[in-house]
Amino acid sequence: MQPIGLGPHGERPFPADKLVLSDPEAERARAGRFAMAVVLHTTTSDWSRQELAGIVATLEHHDATIFEIVDCRFDKDRQNKELLRLANAPIHAVISLPIGTSGVLEGHRAVVEAGKKLVLLDNAPSGLRPGVDYLSVSSADNFGIGAIAAELTSPHVPNEGVVGILNYESEFFVTNEREIGFRKWMGSERPDATLVRGRFVSVEDAGAAYERLLAMNDDLDCVFVAWDVPALRVLATIREGARTLPIVTVDLGDEIAKELRKGVPLKGIAAQRPFDQGAAAASAALMGLVGRSPPGWITSEGLKVTRENLDAACDALWRKLAPPPRQPR
Amino acid sequence: MGAIPNVEQGTAVGAKKRRVGRPTTLESRGGSLAAILSLIRNGVATTRLDIEREAEFGRAVVSDRLATLERLGLIEEGHLGPAIGGRAPRHVRFRAEAGGVLVAQVDRASLAVGLSDLSGVLIVEHHEAVDLSDGPDAILERLTVLFIWLLDERGGKSRAWAIGLALPEVALIDANDGDVFNAAGLDVLQAWRNFDFATELSLRFGAPCWVRSNTQMMTLGEMRAGGARGFQDILCVRLDRSVSAGVASDGRLHRGSQGYSGLIGHAPTGEAEDITCRCGAKGCLDVVASGEALAREALAAAKDGRSRYLAETVERQGDVTANEVSHGAQLGDAFCAELLARSGRLVGETLAPLVNLLNPAIVVLAGALAHSGEILLAAVREAIYRRSHPLVTRDLRIVRSELAGSAELIGAAALALDELFDLPRAREWVPLGMPRLQPSFVDSLAAAKAQRRRPQASPPSPSPAP
Numbered sequence: 001m002q003p004i005g006l007g008p009h010g011e012r013p014f015p016a017d018k019l020v021l022s023d024p025e026a027e028r029a030r031a032g033r034f035a036m037a038v039v040l041h042t043t044t045s046d047w048s049r050q051e052l053a054g055i056v057a058t059l060e061h062h063d064a065t066i067f068e069i070v071d072c073r074f075d076k077d078r079q080n081k082e083l084l085r086l087a088n089a090p091i092h093a094v095i096s097l098p099i100g101t102s103g104v105l106e107g108h109r110a111v112v113e114a115g116k117k118l119v120l121l122d123n124a125p126s127g128l129r130p131g132v133d134y135l136s137v138s139s140a141d142n143f144g145i146g147a148i149a150a151e152l153t154s155p156h157v158p159n160e161g162v163v164g165i166l167n168y169e170s171e172f173f174v175t176n177e178r179e180i181g182f183r184k185w186m187g188s189e190r191p192d193a194t195l196v197r198g199r200f201v202s203v204e205d206a207g208a209a210y211e212r213l214l215a216m217n218d219d220l221d222c223v224f225v226a227w228d229v230p231a232l233r234v235l236a237t238i239r240e241g242a243r244t245l246p247i248v249t250v251d252l253g254d255e256i257a258k259e260l261r262k263g264v265p266l267k268g269i270a271a272q273r274p275f276d277q278g279a280a281a282a283s284a285a286l287m288g289l290v291g292r293s294p295p296g297w298i299t300s301e302g303l304k305v306t307r308e309n310l311d312a313a314c315d316a317l318w319r320k321l322a323p324p325p326r327q328p329r
Numbered sequence: 330m331g332a333i334p335n336v337e338q339g340t341a342v343g344a345k346k347r348r349v350g351r352p353t354t355l356e357s358r359g360g361s362l363a364a365i366l367s368l369i370r371n372g373v374a375t376t377r378l379d380i381e382r383e384a385e386f387g388r389a390v391v392s393d394r395l396a397t398l399e400r401l402g403l404i405e406e407g408h409l410g411p412a413i414g415g416r417a418p419r420h421v422r423f424r425a426e427a428g429g430v431l432v433a434q435v436d437r438a439s440l441a442v443g444l445s446d447l448s449g450v451l452i453v454e455h456h457e458a459v460d461l462s463d464g465p466d467a468i469l470e471r472l473t474v475l476f477i478w479l480l481d482e483r484g485g486k487s488r489a490w491a492i493g494l495a496l497p498e499v500a501l502i503d504a505n506d507g508d509v510f511n512a513a514g515l516d517v518l519q520a521w522r523n524f525d526f527a528t529e530l531s532l533r534f535g536a537p538c539w540v541r542s543n544t545q546m547m548t549l550g551e552m553r554a555g556g557a558r559g560f561q562d563i564l565c566v567r568l569d570r571s572v573s574a575g576v577a578s579d580g581r582l583h584r585g586s587q588g589y590s591g592l593i594g595h596a597p598t599g600e601a602e603d604i605t606c607r608c609g610a611k612g613c614l615d616v617v618a619s620g621e622a623l624a625r626e627a628l629a630a631a632k633d634g635r636s637r638y639l640a641e642t643v644e645r646q647g648d649v650t651a652n653e654v655s656h657g658a659q660l661g662d663a664f665c666a667e668l669l670a671r672s673g674r675l676v677g678e679t680l681a682p683l684v685n686l687l688n689p690a691i692v693v694l695a696g697a698l699a700h701s702g703e704i705l706l707a708a709v710r711e712a713i714y715r716r717s718h719p720l721v722t723r724d725l726r727i728v729r730s731e732l733a734g735s736a737e738l739i740g741a742a743a744l745a746l747d748e749l750f751d752l753p754r755a756r757e758w759v760p761l762g763m764p765r766l767q768p769s770f771v772d773s774l775a776a777a778k779a780q781r782r783r784p785q786a787s788p789p790s791p792s793p794a795p
Contacts, residue, residue: 004458005457006439006456006457006458006734007456007733007734008454008456009454009456009732009733009734009735010439010441010456010733010734010735011697011700011733011734012650012652012697014652014656018656018660020660022660022661101452101453102452126450126451126452129731129732130700130731130732130733131700131729131731131733132731143457171452171453176453176455177455179478180455180457180475180478183474183478184457187474197481292659293702293703294659295655295656295659296700296733
């Protein structure tokens with residue numbers, strides 16, 4: 001299955017696994033001895049570790065170094081401050097995951113204005129110009145992943161059943177795309193089902209958001225949670241006594257894989273390929289540094305994971321252990 | 330040009346005739362409110378003193394109108410300005426967050442939706458692939474579902490103050506215009522003729538809707554927020570599945586007598602004289618240099634072995650598009666690179682006479698092909714400079730769009746806001762707080778509903794899927 005989602009500005013997708021530097025470009029990249037910083041929303045999730053592993057492996061292969069890995073802890077102000085600091089750091093490029101489409105323009109713009117190359121993961125802040133201010137956005141096909149999640153949800157929804165969508169309240173391109181893809185699949189394949197929504201303001205709020213959703217909809221049959229870390233909070237809430245419903249989520253992390261192995265209540269995961277996405281982001285940054293314009297929207301297809309194919313999926317997605325986050329120098 | 334302008338008129342047609350003699354207090358109040366709001370919104374005057382001077386209203390009138398605008402939620406007090414020999418003046422600011430504009434773009438293979446604030450800044454946008462052969466009803470339903478989702482997430486239906494919609498040129502053709510295009514290859518779009526998107530969307534969302542072609546909306550978007558910002562004479566070229574162009578002269582968008590200006594894809598190239606264009610002619614730019622033409626050539630090259638990359642792509646996914654040509658060129662495939670260079674040369678040679686004619690300050694290349702890499706862009710530049718008079722290329726800038734596929738959405742928001750805050754219209758709705766309450770618009774909606782209820786009218790569309 002090829003990626004089916006379009007980019008933040010309608011860009012057509014370029015497959016992440018096809019993005020490679022030519023031999024002369026690789027030679028120039030090695031000669032450049034480039035240094036980069038990686039700025040993430042969090043470094044504590046398995047997704048982040050795999051994404052970092054892909055970045056690190058690709059940069060090491062081209063003799064480039066990681067100057068610093070920054071954990072912004074889902075804090076927009078912190079991200080702006082860190083990027084403003086990195087704008088004056090002795091680096092050539094920044095790979096950043098913007099925490100939302102608004103509120104983080106200042107920091108990202110500072111990096112661009114300082115002459116550094118910028119590659120984005122997952123989101124593009126409003127106001128940044130594609131191909132001018134940043135080279136590429138590397139992401140999963142989150143629209144397709146939403147459709148996969150809906151497909152995983154469907155068997156657990158009876159005719160004319162009710163499905164809850166528990167999503168992040170902040171304006172996040174990838175979680176929006178997941179929800180739109182999920183709704184579109186359900187609208188066309190399960191028009192009998194009713195969709196209701198709940199929102200969590202932070203990962204910590206996800207369990208309480210699940211309970212709010214239950215309180216407002218006592219006829220729920222299944223819940224889709226936008227990614228694994230809040231899904232783990234929901235599962236913890238269920239263990240603490242909240243009503244048990246089949247849960248479907250996104251991202252195949254270590255903890256969520258253990259939950260899926262149990263078979264209840266987690267029923268399926270629409271997985272990203274974070275290693276490939278990280279590797280593609282690093283390649284895009286290197287391409288920009290050696291003078292080539294990388295594709296504006298680089299994506300990898302999602303993978304449908306159930307208890308039955310869990311081991312095969314882990315083998316396919318977890319290339320190697322990610323390094324722990326490095327401390328700032 | 331069919332039904333779409335009818336709705337534009339619908340929002341204006343209902344405007345009541347002005348009576349002879351002095352305006353009533355209500356009428357003059359609407360005028361002063363709209364005028365003061367316009368000064369604040371455009372940043373011309375943002376303190377009481379400046380507003381009094383610019384609007385030429387007395388202090389009491391300005392105070393009263395500012396209080397009214399604040400009560401209506403259209404303005405709020407802002408920061409203190411520097412004091413000049415007295416109390417520091419308090420600035421007022423337009424509340425761009427008071428409402429929003431739903432925007433959408435429908436193209437041959439994709440659609441996009443978004444929500445902008447009242448300053449035209451896109452808050453959120455979404456793009457997805459569609460198949461136009463599903464017909465306009467299906468596209469309308471999809472737009473409706475996505476608009477509802479956008480509004481549910483961000484303040485509800487009342488947030489929609491206006492709608493801006495960009496459609497393919499062909500979809501704007503009135504059924505009464507006859508067969509201006511050959512039916513060959515256009516069967517899919519026949520159903521689009523005379524389909525009244527604007528009225529349908531207005532009825533569903535209770536907001537006035539304005540429609541233009543994709544190319545015209547893109548040109549507006551580039552003028553307001555893209556590479557052409559600050560320029561007055563612009564040639565904006567859309568290189569996508571087909572090729573088209575928008576023109577702005579002295580800062581004003583040129584639409585043509587019937588609104589179809591920009592169909593440069595049907596300019597003759599002198600090449601591929603054996604290939605018939607959908608317009609019925611042979612050798613048009615569209616059949617040799619558009620995304621569709623590239624896809625056709627790429628498929629042929631994949632089959633006869635001229636490109637290993639394209640052959641592998643076809644083997645893997647069964648088809649190939651201009652996107653893969655661009656990928657192939659980036660990966661060093663010589664055939665793909667040559668194909669893009671040829672496309673760029675032909676586009677540049679077609680643009681050269683236009684550059685001679687219009688003497689634009691800037692040419693903006695937009696659309697998926699414009700973002701395919703440097704090869705095509707370089708070929709366009711080379712051909713324009715080679716085939717145009719040195720006088721018109723001396724200071725000419727040729728740039729790639731900075732807005733990618735968002736230009737049409739930004740243009741749609743800009744157009745809707747220009748119309749919404751146009752003084753004759755604003756005078757009617759500003760005293761009421763929001764445009765959906767404008768009497769002439771309410772009347773036009775009621776007329777459209779009545780029209781629907783008549784037996785000969787089409788049955789109402791089903792409600793959107795969840």
